[in-house]
Amino acid sequence: MEFKNLLIETVDNVATLTVNRPRSLNSLNSEVLGELECALYGLNLNADVRAVVLTGAGERAFVAGADIKEMSAMNALEAHAFARKGQQVMLLMERMKKPVIAAVNGYALGGGLELALACDFIYAATTARLGFPEATLGIMPGFGGTQNLARLIGPNRASEMIFTGRMLDADKACAWGIVNEVFPPEELLVKARETAQAIAQVAPLGVSSAKDAIANGLNMGKEDGFRYEAALFGVLFATEDQREGMEAFVEKRQAVFKGK
Structure with a gap:
């Protein structure tokens, strides 16, 4: 299946899934969420795929968040449906049989950080910045961020991140237990694929x-x-x-x- 906003490359049982909207910093809109849902279903059913690396196109962003332009026109019911759609995609990734590694190559904000948190673990480039800026926009995380982050690092640190809207650099995110390892940008995908390949070789x-x-x-x-x-x-x-x-x-x- 051809996707407008995604790229999929499979080599030696490892699929690299790239959100490909670099002009909008790979932001998530309804169309992208729909494509991600289809792609994840397909990868989960593909016997030739044993591990997945998820990343974003370009050097600036993994996924900079949900599409604010689209959200700004939503009413309360539409916003609720949008959040539930995003949560459905996150839960699908969490429940996949195949491990998913997030390779965070830049900004992972809002929905982008939620996407990374739905992966099994996260590798980040030294240039990565992670955070939940929703409170600065008058809203809150809606794709599972309040639940997944608190379960990962505890409610105190999760509350600090979400309430302030501040970003963490890659090293601090690693120290807080959000990110497993930090690499130079040019090594990030190589390292993520190496780990995915190691997973692909076991049962x-x-x-x-x-x-x-x-x-x-x-x-x-x-x-x-x-x-x-x-x-x-x-x-x-x-x-x-x-x-x-x-x-x-x-x-x-x-x-x-x-x-x-």
Whole structure:
């Protein structure tokens, strides 16, 4: 499928998904959200894709936020529907079987930071700036930002970011636990793809089950999370990949995983 606002490139089981609206700093409007939804569904179903790197076109922005021009004309009902659409896309990415790495190459503000937070983890360029400026516009985050950020770094720091609208540089975002690692801009995509490639080489069912356990376990009590983990662990012992992985270890050879 051809997209107007997205680029998808797949090499060695790693898909790079690029939001491609550099003239508007890759901002998210209704059209882009619709395309992202379609693209994520397709990548999730594509057996040739085992990991995804999400980034933005150009050097200035990952995604600079939701499209303010579009939002400024919305009434309350339209704004609610827009927020729910954005949340639907974020939840889709969180629930994908494939890990998604955000490669934040510039501004990740508002909806852009929400998009990055919906990924499994974030790498950032030294030039990245992350924040929620919504309060300076008379609104608040609406694509899951209040929920995901507070769960990631705690309510105190999340509140400071959201209430003030201040941006964090990449190093501070890393120190606060929002970003995993910071790289020079020219190395960012290379490093993100290297990590995605490392993920693509291990058992995809093991990875998807671990992603499931982490995401759902956060919404459970600890003992329920343990039981859920044990159930997924047991199911994996009925897979071809488990047999292949353990036989390869015993035979001292490289395992070949098929996702079965």
